[in-house]
Amino acid sequence: MRRLPRNPAGLLGAGIVALLVLLALFGPPLWADAAARINPREISQGSSAAHLLGTDALGRDLLARTLTATRLTLGLALLATLIGTATGILLGTLPQVLPRRAGRAVIAAVDLLVAFPALLLAMFTAVVAGLDAQGAVLGIGAALAPAFARLTHTMTASVAGADYIAAARMLGVPRHRVLTRHVLPNIAEPLILNTAQAMGGALLGLSAMSFLGMGVQAPAYDWGRLLNEAFGHVYVTPSAVVAPALAVTLAGLGFMLLGDSFARAAAHTRAPAGGPAAAPAAVPAPDEPAPDTVLEVRDLTVAFPGGTTPVRQVSLTVRAGEILGLVGESGSGKSMTAAAIGQLVPHPGRTGSARIRLGGVDLDGLTASERRRLLGSSLAMVFQDPTSALNPALRVGGQLAEVATLHGGATRTEARDRAVERLDRVRIRHPADTARRHPHELSGGMRQRAVIAMGLMNTPRLIIADEPTTALDVTVQREVLRVLREAVDETRAGALFISHDIAVVGEVCDRIAVMYAGRVVEELPAGALHQARHPYTRALVGSLPDMDTDRSRPLTTIPGRQPAPGDVGEGCAFADRCALATARCATRPELRTRTGTHSVACWEVK
Structure with a gap:
């Protein structure tokens, strides 16, 4: 007008x-x-x-x-x-x-x-x-x-x-x-x-x-x-x-x-082929995990029509109070893994696994309504873009309160009070005023913290953060990471932190799982990142400049490109880009434990 x-x-x-x-x-x-x-x-x-x-x-x-x-x-x-x-x-x-x-x-x-x-x-x-x-x-x-x-x-x-x-x-x-x-x-x-x-x-x-x-x-x-x-x-x-x-x-x-x-x-x-995919076959589950495990995923596979398989037999565990970093290039299957855990794989995708347990409960053994109820109360999703994660037509407080009324059994007054308290917990100033605002009235960092607060409305067992700091500047990024770390420490929830930035993952996470072409190729403690053994992980670490980097020399790069999900062969998917590749790499190596906390999928790593 x-x-x-x-x-x-x-x-x-x-x-x-x-x-x-x-x-x-x-x-x-x-x-x-x-x-x-x-x-x-x-x-x-x-x-x-x-x-x-x-x-x-x-x-x-x-x-x-x-x-x-x-x-x-x-x-x-x-x-x-x-x-x-x-x-x-x-x-x-x-x-x-x-x-x-x-x-x-x-x-x-x-x-x-x-x-x-x-x-x-x-x-x-x-x-x-x-x-x-x-x-x-x-x-x-x-x-x-x-x-x-x-x-x-x-x-x-x-x-x-x-x-x-x-x-x-x-x-x-x-x-x-x-x-x-x-x-x-x-x-x-x-x-x-x-x-x-x-x-x-x-x-x-x-x-x-x-x-x-x-x-x-x-x-x-x-x-x-x-x-x-x-x-x-x-x-x-x-x-x-x-x-x-x-x-x-x-x-x-x-x-x-x-x-x-x-x-x-x-x-x-305003701001500027194929038939239905068959459900992937499950394989026998391994031994029972530790008692404090909040997420156990065994041999998770996601397939789409036409032979496109973005996730291939991924196994992960997340323990209470622990942040597991899932890192890899774009297209490696990180976000699709998170979607499969949250039962959000878009149609016509099909998900198969030997086991997906959340808080000790096997999701495959639940009815659809029981599964939604468990995920709604025990799983929190923090998405990459807070602008799309929050409904622009609703006030922030109302969106947070909806979580508590649907799955916490809270009254509207109790839900509104809890929403203000959660906004305060994630270090948002004037939380009561913020709860009455629409998402477009908040800065990017405030919106992302509001999304984290939404995830904490029902004290979840698991928090999945899918590249939550990608769209933020460095200063705000650090604040959001600190809020996420504090939320995990206070609630003793487990967290799956997804990112393509291995430096950020090394800073905030306790353990790191590296994905390439839909598979986990290495898993190790975050403190041992400099001791990575897989050639792909070492290349990722080597491509990060620091204060000691010789600026007269070019940065380390990885030649070639990651294969598309429908083009992954039977052998090692990284072989075409690897300087250590041999004829043996025509057969895919399995993820094997090298030490108690370090696993690598590479024939050339002893």
Whole structure:
């Protein structure tokens, strides 16, 4: 709205719409009597001082009738727009709450309706519903619905992959609540903007229906009905069609210009193969872990159609009060491993494992509802981008409180108080004020600490932090890492810290697992990072400059590139980039324990 005064087209559209609204409100009281007054002596007269735009076949003033018809015309157009909008939004969101096959059927039906000519669909519906104003409104509403359904489905899909949606799913928030609380508020803007343009289309469509005799019937009249009545006399008194034709044109133009201006302003303010994958086969589980183990993963594999396997038999353990760092290049499978642990692998991916235990409970032995309940209360996810991890349409405190009400059984007051306390725990100043703010009102570091506070709402057993400091500057990064370390120490939770920065991992973590091409190739204590044995880990460490680095020499680099998940062969995936590779590397080495706390998957490491 602030940009509207600087947009001439928008000002024109707003002025026309405002004038129409005034005419709809005051037109009937002012001109209804003149519009209904029959005068046999002035039948079908042209323009005159008494009748500026002439009279109709009964001597009634055409200008007065046009002004009076504004209320009925706009009212029917508004009703048709509401019907089309509501029906379209319902159809567009149904795939989010229905089973997958039923959702696809709805999408297919919408695609079929979108391909059908809108006016023909409106006429068909009107014929079925009745050739009157009610049938015309239903027909135009039916014609508008497919386009809104397609827009809604597209916008819903665009936010469905956001981290805050994934977090809500992991918390076990019901589908309908995810839709109404997290999805619809974030796609409301484009829907509202398109409603203004749809209003113009509905007005034109209803006028066309009435003109064809399929809409408003005598003695009632709208602009289309006035055009229908005047059309038979257009060659005798051409002025008879001027008033309703001009009204239809200006009204349609006004709504179209206003809707287009809103859309442009909104856009200006925004920041710049194969069949289904088979579930990977599980292998026998090894011996029982230590009693204080909060996460045990054995032979975790994630596969997608077409032979793409981003995670291959990964085994991890995280103990209480310990931070395990998972490090590797982009595409090594770190984030997909975290998604598999949190049961968030996107369709059509399939997850297989010998065992995934959280807090000693085997996830594979639980029902879907039991699994959601356990993950919602025992697992906290801290995502890379706090902007996408927090719902921009909701206040920060409300989002934190939702966790406590869903899985902690807290009342709203208790949940709000706990949210403020958790914000204070992660060193956010003025936590009560912060809880009342929206995410865009916070800095990047505050948003990330708020996400950590959200994870601590129910005192989780495991915290998964997926590159939580990547988007932050060095100073804020250090603060967030300190908060994470303090949270683990205070709650005695275990943490899986994912990063591509081995220096950050070495600073905050207790142990480090190095991933390459979907597998763990080395696992060692963080304090022994300088004693890494695998060639890949040594290359990562060597590529980090420090105060003793000789600046006259180029930094260490790793030649070549990591193979894509679908191109990993049977041998060592690092062999093509390794200076120590031999013929033996054509067979993949297993991860073997070299010392009590150090394991390496390399034939050349003794």
